[in-house]
Amino acid sequence: MDIAELGKFKLLDELTSGFDSVAGNRDGDCAVIDGPGDEYVLVASGLMLEGIHFDLTYTPLKHLGFKSVVAAASDICAMNGMPARLLVTVGVSARFTVESLKELFEGIRLACRTYGIELAGADLTSSLTGLTLSMTVTGKTDKNRIVCRKGAGETDLVCVTGDLGAAYMGVKLLDREKRVLRGNDVARPQFDGYAYLLERELKPRLRADVVEALKEADIVPTSMIDISDGLASDLKRICKASDVGARIYLDRIPIASETFDSADRFQVDPVVAALNGGDDYELLFTVPVSYYDRVVRLGGIDVIGHIVPASRGVALVTPDGAEITLQAQGWKE
Amino acid sequence: MDIAELGKFKLLDELTSGFDSVAGNRDGDCAVIDGPGDEYVLVASGLMLEGIHFDLTYTPLKHLGFKSVVAAASDICAMNGMPARLLVTVGVSARFTVESLKELFEGIRLACRTYGIELAGADLTSSLTGLTLSMTVTGKTDKNRIVCRKGAGETDLVCVTGDLGAAYMGVKLLDREKRVLRGNDVARPQFDGYAYLLERELKPRLRADVVEALKEADIVPTSMIDISDGLASDLKRICKASDVGARIYLDRIPIASETFDSADRFQVDPVVAALNGGDDYELLFTVPVSYYDRVVRLGGIDVIGHIVPASRGVALVTPDGAEITLQAQGWKE
Numbered sequence: 001m002d003i004a005e006l007g008k009f010k011l012l013d014e015l016t017s018g019f020d021s022v023a024g025n026r027d028g029d030c031a032v033i034d035g036p037g038d039e040y041v042l043v044a045s046g047l048m049l050e051g052i053h054f055d056l057t058y059t060p061l062k063h064l065g066f067k068s069v070v071a072a073a074s075d076i077c078a079m080n081g082m083p084a085r086l087l088v089t090v091g092v093s094a095r096f097t098v099e100s101l102k103e104l105f106e107g108i109r110l111a112c113r114t115y116g117i118e119l120a121g122a123d124l125t126s127s128l129t130g131l132t133l134s135m136t137v138t139g140k141t142d143k144n145r146i147v148c149r150k151g152a153g154e155t156d157l158v159c160v161t162g163d164l165g166a167a168y169m170g171v172k173l174l175d176r177e178k179r180v181l182r183g184n185d186v187a188r189p190q191f192d193g194y195a196y197l198l199e200r201e202l203k204p205r206l207r208a209d210v211v212e213a214l215k216e217a218d219i220v221p222t223s224m225i226d227i228s229d230g231l232a233s234d235l236k237r238i239c240k241a242s243d244v245g246a247r248i249y250l251d252r253i254p255i256a257s258e259t260f261d262s263a264d265r266f267q268v269d270p271v272v273a274a275l276n277g278g279d280d281y282e283l284l285f286t287v288p289v290s291y292y293d294r295v296v297r298l299g300g301i302d303v304i305g306h307i308v309p310a311s312r313g314v315a316l317v318t319p320d321g322a323e324i325t326l327q328a329q330g331w332k333e
Numbered sequence: 334m335d336i337a338e339l340g341k342f343k344l345l346d347e348l349t350s351g352f353d354s355v356a357g358n359r360d361g362d363c364a365v366i367d368g369p370g371d372e373y374v375l376v377a378s379g380l381m382l383e384g385i386h387f388d389l390t391y392t393p394l395k396h397l398g399f400k401s402v403v404a405a406a407s408d409i410c411a412m413n414g415m416p417a418r419l420l421v422t423v424g425v426s427a428r429f430t431v432e433s434l435k436e437l438f439e440g441i442r443l444a445c446r447t448y449g450i451e452l453a454g455a456d457l458t459s460s461l462t463g464l465t466l467s468m469t470v471t472g473k474t475d476k477n478r479i480v481c482r483k484g485a486g487e488t489d490l491v492c493v494t495g496d497l498g499a500a501y502m503g504v505k506l507l508d509r510e511k512r513v514l515r516g517n518d519v520a521r522p523q524f525d526g527y528a529y530l531l532e533r534e535l536k537p538r539l540r541a542d543v544v545e546a547l548k549e550a551d552i553v554p555t556s557m558i559d560i561s562d563g564l565a566s567d568l569k570r571i572c573k574a575s576d577v578g579a580r581i582y583l584d585r586i587p588i589a590s591e592t593f594d595s596a597d598r599f600q601v602d603p604v605v606a607a608l609n610g611g612d613d614y615e616l617l618f619t620v621p622v623s624y625y626d627r628v629v630r631l632g633g634i635d636v637i638g639h640i641v642p643a644s645r646g647v648a649l650v651t652p653d654g655a656e657i658t659l660q661a662q663g664w665k666e
Contacts, residue, residue, distance in 0.1 A: 087376065120363075
């Protein structure tokens with residue numbers, strides 16, 4: 001049977017169904033381990049493959065290094081934890097030079113410095129094919145502050161940090177320049193005025209600041225996930241894990257003006273970019289409805305909807321009140 | 334500059350030299366984190382790439398799954414820890430079927446069951462190129478029982494578990510059959526009498542039993558490593574980390590009769606197979622000389638030499654007393 005036919009998550013369910021024991025928290029990509037005192041140790045692991053997760057024709061290696069760390073550490077933040085250590089393994093083919101690897105590690109180093117992550121180990125291996133990055137990040141969280149995908153309750157508010165769809169438009173922009181410039185080594189890409197979109201795609205920020213702000217405000221979300229595959233897919237994951245449905249309001253979805261502008265030029269619906277574009281690494285979480293004021297007061301967080309019974313499904317509500325069921329995204333869903 | 338010119342470990346030193354803070358234990362592939370009470374949490378991560386770490390023309394996927402878990406968990410055992418949890422990410426190209434992935438996960442499941450490891454998370458991603466396996470294993474050890482590569486002292490005994498070189502001969506055997514059978518789908522490989530060598534290569538055992546035996550005997554090695562790249566390379570790593578030299582005796586190196594027999598047929602020196610063949614996943618460790626009787630009493634462990642001052646280097650002593658300096662193995666060293 002073809003893998004695409006079955007879909008990723010059904011396939012994963014099948015593949016892991018025969019295991020004797022599956023550790024407690026399997027609803028994220030994180031292992032949760034007893035730590036010292038009142039802490040859990042969190043471990044998350046991610047794989048970045050050339051041609052799938054990045055395109056070296058337009059991704060500077062330094063940015064790739066930075067982004068790889070953010071992508072893995074984001075899984076720690078999604079459990080309301082703070083990242084602490086990094087293990088890196090890089091598979092490189094002969095075409096890479098020492099200088100190019102130094103650029104890659106310069107980006108990794110910059111991410112570690114920016115987010116206070118210690119390098120716990122680095123390894124290199126040969127690769128016959130493309131560049132392969134394996135990143136394992138450990139972190140920690142107080143036991144009474146850990147958050148999973150499971151836990152969203154009916155009437156809870158659906159909240160999202162930052163803005164969505166910018167990274168997707170950044171990819172569109174880079175793809176266009178790649179097509180325009182193919183076979184032309186002299187011309188430089190025209191990226192003027194698109195700095196924000198490019199930065200969101202090439203050098204995403206880790207929302208560890210949100211984890212800290214939630215702690216300071218004494219707010220523990222009922223569920224949380226980082227938006228790596230798009231708002232639609234990741235909201236559906238929270239709903240599936242929590243056995244609930246959701247309503248989110250189209251006009252509440254935070255979209256940057258740069259995303260609107262470029263979407264217009266690329267004839268892309270900016271809401272589609274926000275719903276289905278990945279790589280934003282913003283946090284999507286739920287809190288009890290009574291937390292509305294406290295969450296809004298934090299700043300940079302939008303309440304975009306609320307949780308409903310599972311029977312009502314997961315839908316987007318348009319300004320005229322129409323409900324559009326959020327669709328699965330093939331392989332990613 | 335070409336990567337091969339510089340050598341892997343010098344390159345890694347260069348790549349990681351600019352990091353602000355490098356976590357305490359960087360002499361292994363493991364992160365060491367404070368755990369509950371008197372325990373450390375250990376985290377090890379490994380990458381297995383098609384064409385580099387395995388050849389799918391003769392590696393059954395079930396065996397590959399099993400071996401991948403052992404390879405990653407072996408880094409936990411090398412720190413005198415017991416593996417506990419597994420995070421798996423698999424990159425697959427479209428040519429893989431659901432059935433083939435099930436075989437792979439059946440091997441992963443078998444290794445988990447055999448060694449009491451819980452699956453903490455599994456993920457799939459597309460791959461444009463070959464099959465890519467990223468395995469992260471967590472484990473734990475008592476704080477007063479953790480062992481690193483650093484710590485071997487002068488006059489310490491050099492000990493090795495099991496026997497060496499069998500996996501290397503297993504690869505030779507599989508390579509020969511691959512050449513013989515190329516373009517011939519009907520003939521079956523002739524593996525009669527080679528079961529032991531094939532098992533050592535395709536389904537290596539994890540020496541968690543040795544970690545338990547050492548604990549029961551109240552022995553804490555002064556240094557330890559798992560033999561993944563060959564006795565010579567891995568002994569040199571212990572010596573480098575501990576700033577010592579070593580003498581190992583050719584006629585003390587444990588080599589199975591099957592390895593001797595097949596080496597004869599393939600015109601390979603069995604000692605070279607033991608020194609430079611990888612993938613044995615046996616443990617190489619040092620203990621104070623006063624532990625000789627206690628170590629030997631454990632069974633299945635050979636004392637193959639002793640530690641000397643760094644100035645004397647790392648050498649193999651032949652039965653006639655000649656000393657042969659152990660050579661670095663290019664990329665791997």
